[in-house]
Amino acid sequence: MKIVVKVSLVLSILLSFTSCTMEDDIEEIFVGKIWYMDGATINGMRLNSEIKNFYTEVGENAYYISFSTDTFQGVLSSGVTFAGKWSADGKKQTVQFEITTTPNTTSTFDKQIYNIISAPSSYSSGADFLHLSKDDNNMLYLSASRSKVYN
Numbered sequence: 001m002k003i004v005v006k007v008s009l010v011l012s013i014l015l016s017f018t019s020c021t022m023e024d025d026i027e028e029i030f031v032g033k034i035w036y037m038d039g040a041t042i043n044g045m046r047l048n049s050e051i052k053n054f055y056t057e058v059g060e061n062a063y064y065i066s067f068s069t070d071t072f073q074g075v076l077s078s079g080v081t082f083a084g085k086w087s088a089d090g091k092k093q094t095v096q097f098e099i100t101t102t103p104n105t106t107s108t109f110d111k112q113i114y115n116i117i118s119a120p121s122s123y124s125s126g127a128d129f130l131h132l133s134k135d136d137n138n139m140l141y142l143s144a145s146r147s148k149v150y151n
Helices: 002-017 048-054 108-117
Strands: 034-042 064-067 071-075 081-089 094-101 122-125 129-135 138-143
Touching: 034 108, 094 122, 108 129, 108 138
Parallel strands: none
Antiparallel strands: 034 064, 034 138, 064 071, 071 081, 081 094, 122 129, 129 138
8 A cells, every 4th residue: 555655656746847748730720721810909909890891802812821831822902912931839839920922012901911920929729710919919810711701
């Protein structure tokens, strides 16, 4: 009986010194997926309720990012594209984009969204959502499926 208690005590001590090292599967989150914008926080103001305004008349061709192994491409308003390289750290939940093709747009909204896309610092994700954050006041909310509110 004393041996069982000692073994239990040793195991308990060992477990207390080990930490949980959860790490996101970066490929599962990003690679091969298309993420559609569902909302944003710009300069601290949440715009989720205005989602219908995020899309043009041809909304299926607007506001998304698709990822391959080390590159991404996206569209702001219909026809306004951007592209680049990306990297992420699944343990720290940080992400970096290096823009190689900048969008040519006059839209104030596109410029605000691009400001976040061009310099995200962190991400959070789940099975069907991806949040890209530049800082606490500027974030994009992305979904794995296109919302149909623009119809």
